[in-house]
Amino acid sequence: MFMNFSNISKEQKKSLDYKIEVAVREIKEGFSASKHHPAIAFSGGKDSTVLWHLIKTHFPEKQYYIIFGNTGVEFPESLNFARKLGEEWGGDDFFEAQPEKLKKDELKYEAQCEVLKWLEDTKQLDLVLKKDGKLKSTGILQKVCPAEMYEDFKRRNLIWKAGTRKNYFWCADQYGYPILGKAVSGKLTARRINIDCFLKYSTSASEDPELLEYYDLLRQVKISNHCCAILKKEPSEKLQAKLMVDVIFKGLMACESQMRNLNFATRGYLFQSERPHCGDFFHCSPIAIWTDDDIWEYIHRYDVPYSPLYDIEYEDEKGRMVKIKRNGCVGCATDIAFKNNHMAALRKTHPRLWKGYMLKTGLGNEIMKLHRVKGSKISKMDYFKDAEQLGEISPCAFDDIGIVKDKTTMSEYDGDVD
Template structure:
């Protein structure tokens, strides 16, 4: 079979599974051909989306090793979210400068377009207006918040001075700390970010809006959201927006990524329905015959393929992957995934990111749980949706549940090893809430039209 025949605009799931069984040598040929097509598609600039992780590093090596005439055209965009693992950050910069030179670029955090009241102060203003029966100053007729300007005007009208203690000002960076304070902590997967809005907007919507849906399947989600401050908005603000802005700045029309169908169900679906290369639209690519292209050269690879390639060519890789931890079954494991150091999207699964972080980077874990309030939000979730059967169980999970029930999110509880918050999966019953599912980091979820209108 000709290598070009393996590259199709779409595949069935069965075809993807069969192609994943191909030997690495054939997969390399497919990937090189995909990369060649990507270079030929580009009329402006082609760039690699680089994370410092093993997958995007292998894509870089494929281009440099097998397409030496094309490689000097490739830019490298490192998505620096500001909360990278230190090992990955150091490696990304080292690899980027050594292999790309002045073609290596880092993203920069977005900055605020307007002043915003900080979350606690915004809540205080809303409460004062409710007491004064003056909510009309900040709410639309349907009960939704008019916006930050209305909140600021209400605060100034009542004689408050705006300062850094109660306000984020135009031009300030949208850091991770800003994201957690204004939107919420990245916990429980993509399902928690159905409402892509400031936390104060969400609270006003749930409390005052007449358009809150009565759909039964969303009621439990709303009940949790009223109490728990969760959000995945940091992914958009720290990763997606800065990357797309840098691509526009560099006039990129082809972006190359290290995504694989084997990583998740949603990525499998994406590869199956759109193939290795698919076209989309970007505002900065306007009027050309071709549009903007996304390219996934190693879409049909697996983790085993990536490591086989790395060892075959003796490639350097981030030392993060050599760090070990003790898994729940007692075995010693190496870190398998790169990503944001503060991410808690998989907290409902065993050996999740935060449970590993507690062992490998204890100071960062403590910062998550205490400074950024993860433990408090997880305790709220447990209090609302605790699994009553687990509480009476003699299993380890039952013991953890009773500890949380007794001690809450206190320092005493967090000092216990293993931490009771290492795995929330069996401790809370999320059935029917929409929060029981995990969503891929590349997929934006929206449950119904009216929710996205906030």
């Protein structure tokens, strides 16, 4: 069933009873489309919990898997809740999808840059660059790295060791930090060193003014949303293939972001794609027309358990006591251009986690660079050299970084949340 934006808005205003009826109908359609095994994409958040409760209540005879995407950057409250509910409701049908481990040693980004600089100084760039100036492959830098330089990297801890599970820190090092939304950095699937080579050496770069402005941003700020694919999407899809899943139920709602609203308008409740392991594959979003108010009304009406994350209160910028609204990845700064962003709330609700990600990983330093490139007002960021120094003196400087919102920065918090 497809709808335009006006009809979606009308559907969102209807009663919860109507929405439950629609959800049950669409869940039935999802089960009917399955020829192998259906599954629920579960995050430990309130929306996917309600979806699971709907399926559990109205289709008790159906067999399905529950796939929890453990990204390694979950809120501790959500992680504990997901595992507890998985044991109570899911039993042997509950699975955790985790990022894969490195199969071999890899150079860290700093080491990759040093190898590239050595090649440039010794006039050997042709060993690693294509004719158009793009890097032949990321691994080639490791192949041409002199033995003595490689040993030095080992001493300086500039090697990602084989067996290391891909995590937030590996993603940030190799690709960039999740700063600004997918509309800005969602297409950056190349590793940072490849982007560096493209920006510095490539002869095939566009001359489009908007792209040139974007390139200038990339030269100065190390950003990428590819962590979402590596830590969540890829592990889940790999597990889906292993379990022969051909229908995945998702607790996505159109009201969460412009991107999800557009996706629902163009794809409907049941969207068909293809996967190598099963051929036809279906994505089912039964609660797409629901709102946050509907979710909470359902939870209270049917006494549905939910993560204690949503009961944590903090004081907003106006001095009001508010609760956490969204479950998501700790350390995600995709909405950093906006006030009351994810990281601003994290500083108040989980100060130790905020300090660890913002001040210790390099995220804060990249945000400072973004402010200096796009800053619309004078900030304390203009007077401190690094995030750790600034964070200790005035952490609120990161709550509203005051950047110009234009086509190269304008986006919303569109990570996978519920």
